[in-house]
Amino acid sequence: MTFSFLHSHACNRPDHTAIKYQGKEWTYRSLIQEITRVMNDMADKGIGRTDKILLYLPNSIDFVVHYFASTGIGAIPVLADIKYQQEMKHIFAENQLKCIIGNGQSLEHLRQYVDLSDEIIIDVNSRLQPDATGFSPDSPEANALEVPSQDDIALILYTSGSTGYPKGIVNTYRTLNEALSNYLGTLPFTSDDIFVGVTPFFHSYAFGSCFLSCLAIGGTLLLYDTFIPRPILKAIEEEKATVFQGVPFMYHLLIQQLESRTYDLSSLRLCISAGAPIKEMEAAEFYKQTGHVIHQEYGSTETGTMAVNLSPDMKLNIESVGKPLFNVEIRITDEGSGEGQLFVRKKGHAYGYLNDAPFEDDWWPTGDFGKMDREGNIFILGRLKKMINVAGLKVNPQEVEAVLAAHPGVADVMVGGLLHPEFGEIVAAYLIPHPAANVTQEEIMQYCYEKLALYKAPRVVYFVNEITKTSLGKSVQLNNERLISSSIKESELK
Numbered sequence: 001m002t003f004s005f006l007h008s009h010a011c012n013r014p015d016h017t018a019i020k021y022q023g024k025e026w027t028y029r030s031l032i033q034e035i036t037r038v039m040n041d042m043a044d045k046g047i048g049r050t051d052k053i054l055l056y057l058p059n060s061i062d063f064v065v066h067y068f069a070s071t072g073i074g075a076i077p078v079l080a081d082i083k084y085q086q087e088m089k090h091i092f093a094e095n096q097l098k099c100i101i102g103n104g105q106s107l108e109h110l111r112q113y114v115d116l117s118d119e120i121i122i123d124v125n126s127r128l129q130p131d132a133t134g135f136s137p138d139s140p141e142a143n144a145l146e147v148p149s150q151d152d153i154a155l156i157l158y159t160s161g162s163t164g165y166p167k168g169i170v171n172t173y174r175t176l177n178e179a180l181s182n183y184l185g186t187l188p189f190t191s192d193d194i195f196v197g198v199t200p201f202f203h204s205y206a207f208g209s210c211f212l213s214c215l216a217i218g219g220t221l222l223l224y225d226t227f228i229p230r231p232i233l234k235a236i237e238e239e240k241a242t243v244f245q246g247v248p249f250m251y252h253l254l255i256q257q258l259e260s261r262t263y264d265l266s267s268l269r270l271c272i273s274a275g276a277p278i279k280e281m282e283a284a285e286f287y288k289q290t291g292h293v294i295h296q297e298y299g300s301t302e303t304g305t306m307a308v309n310l311s312p313d314m315k316l317n318i319e320s321v322g323k324p325l326f327n328v329e330i331r332i333t334d335e336g337s338g339e340g341q342l343f344v345r346k347k348g349h350a351y352g353y354l355n356d357a358p359f360e361d362d363w364w365p366t367g368d369f370g371k372m373d374r375e376g377n378i379f380i381l382g383r384l385k386k387m388i389n390v391a392g393l394k395v396n397p398q399e400v401e402a403v404l405a406a407h408p409g410v411a412d413v414m415v416g417g418l419l420h421p422e423f424g425e426i427v428a429a430y431l432i433p434h435p436a437a438n439v440t441q442e443e444i445m446q447y448c449y450e451k452l453a454l455y456k457a458p459r460v461v462y463f464v465n466e467i468t469k470t471s472l473g474k475s476v477q478l479n480n481e482r483l484i485s486s487s488i489k490e491s492e493l494k
Helices: 004-012 028-044 061-072 087-093 104-111 173-184 204-217 229-239 248-258 280-290 314-319 397-405 441-451
Strands: 017-021 024-027 052-056 076-079 097-102 120-123 153-160 166-172 194-197 220-223 243-246 270-273 294-300 304-308 328-332 340-346 364-372 378-383 388-390 393-395 410-420 424-433 460-470 473-485
Touching: 004 028, 004 204, 017 028, 017 061, 024 028, 028 061, 052 061, 052 104, 061 076, 061 097, 061 220, 087 166, 097 104, 104 120, 153 173, 153 204, 153 393, 166 173, 173 204, 173 304, 194 204, 194 229, 204 220, 204 243, 204 294, 204 304, 229 248, 243 248, 248 270, 248 280, 280 294, 280 314, 294 314, 304 328, 304 340, 328 364, 388 410, 393 397, 397 410, 397 424, 397 441, 410 460, 424 441, 441 460
Parallel strands: 017 220, 052 076, 052 097, 076 153, 097 120, 194 220, 194 243, 243 270, 270 294, 388 424, 424 460
Antiparallel strands: 017 024, 153 166, 294 304, 328 340, 340 364, 364 378, 388 393, 410 424, 460 473
């Protein structure tokens, strides 16, 4: 899968635009040439088969080219959230990384938390330029494209895990191919589609549903490294984009912008949302402003996309994540109520967790509680194990608790989510200070800002008298006289 579809497009539609980024365009012909050139550069640096490469980049032409170049030489790309801070120490500890690929900003950020003296460093600085010369189906560049074994490791993608640390999810070329086949066998994409690639590709949703899907069908990918509503709406209007894949927080900001100015979004065929449930009022307002239904997509990093709602019915799209994808089965452990835990069985699930046993090809417990109607539509009713969902970004309470517990002024701590009108939830910390410590809430929040990605840091801190532990978890008795909340900047969550 690494190069098969790109090579096919370069042969059959060489002059069709593959990528648009920062005012420049790459055709499929010039994209293959850039990938091949970077493959040769990487090989010259001693990078080769099975070497792990941390691809620490935002959405950009550099991300696209270096991802395919890495797999083209048989190396293994490792993707992680570029907002991670102390979490990177864990990722470096369980991977023997041969190379780090980043830009000036991401590498500077990374050096604050890990030592980069033992790895090959490639600072891209977006120096790639479109160049359509020198490629033909019979050229040495075309013949250099390697076809890997289907069971070779193709990707390690980090996601928030249940153990308190980000978990590395391993995919082989077989599992990526199967997941892509499931998705493209369900969604009505064509090679004439123009995708907006703004949701970060280091998240599994955007990586598979946008990045790989667009290039696999031979579409055009508009790349943006930052989500800012006005430029995105302007780009949809001017570029006649047809597919937008975002998260609910993005739609919330788009609606705010649409209230102040009208944009022509008539070119859009599909607006998709994943990562968190879409709010009814916002789905209705987006439909009122644009005439487009927001279609919910449902999946996880471990399973890939499981279901999508393609119904034109706005109300059904608010309530349901739709029907299982092609080649995907979902059942519910119904104990007579019609509701229960959702289990999925599918080809295209991840191979397993890094340094752990492979996943079994059997029914996978999603951890979600839900029901299914007679038409096969799936309704998610809640989580069995509660993660905190900050604007579509998942935060594991145990991870934040572990960081706070290491603070010398904290005797005990519990972390949970509080409902928020814009972000869905925010992180809240309930802690008992050490009696001898003169710790303040401001100090606690600043400590977390230095140790965690900003969206994971508590935005409210409660000093409490007691944290009562029960067999079902923890409950707290609040001391409301000592409460402080921090302001939330939208830019910190993007």
